[in-house]
């Protein structure tokens with residue numbers, strides 16, 4: 544029995560952790576669930592505990608939440624060569640972590656504000672609200688586009704995947720897939736980036752093993 548269990552909710556950030564586990568070459572069990580009325584099913588929330596949000600990772604007796612925290616934990620515990628996340632004290636670590644955290648605290652925050660409006664705003668003009676919120680998403684995507692253009696390779700830090708990419712790929716794909724604040728605009732370098740990430744054998748393996756789709 545593998546000691547690592549990934550609670551994987553369909554169409555979610557869970558793919559970040561599956562891809563990272565594949566990059567690290569770790570064996571893991573997937574406990575998969577489709578959404579029920581948009582949310583995670585009760586059995587999954589009960590088993591995982593915490594906020595009942597996914598991805599959740601179990602390593603032995605340890606339960607871990609938050610994709611960024613799980614990323615740091617897995618890299619610090621299993622990435623002994625610091626391939627995906629440089630060592631403590633190395634300035635490059637903080638450049639990579641900047642993207643790990645921005646993926647949730649900036650990119651997902653801005654994109655989800657729009658999705659939640661679509662879901663929950665009952666009165667007033669959703670289009671005007673969405674228009675107002677889309678400025679943040681467009682600035683975020685422009686920064687990602689220019690950072691990728693400056694990179695010496697396919698990914699955020701050259702031609703090797705880092706934790707920055709295992710975190711950022713999902714949110715870029717999600718923004719495009721749901722048209723969150725894009726207003727029809729495209730960012731060609733970001734579109735290419737999503738394709739390059741998804742062409743990685745490790746991403747493909749994670750997708751096959753979990754059945755992830757947006």
Ligand SMILES: N[C@@H](CCC(=O)N[C@@H](CS)C(=O)NCC(=O)O)C(=O)O
Nearest residue numbers: 555556582583596597598609610611
């Ligand atoms: N900041 C958290 C977000 C986790 C989260 O909100 N996950 C959503 C799916 S992407 C979820 O579990 N939703 C199911 C529910 O609320 O029932 C992370 O990065 O892991």
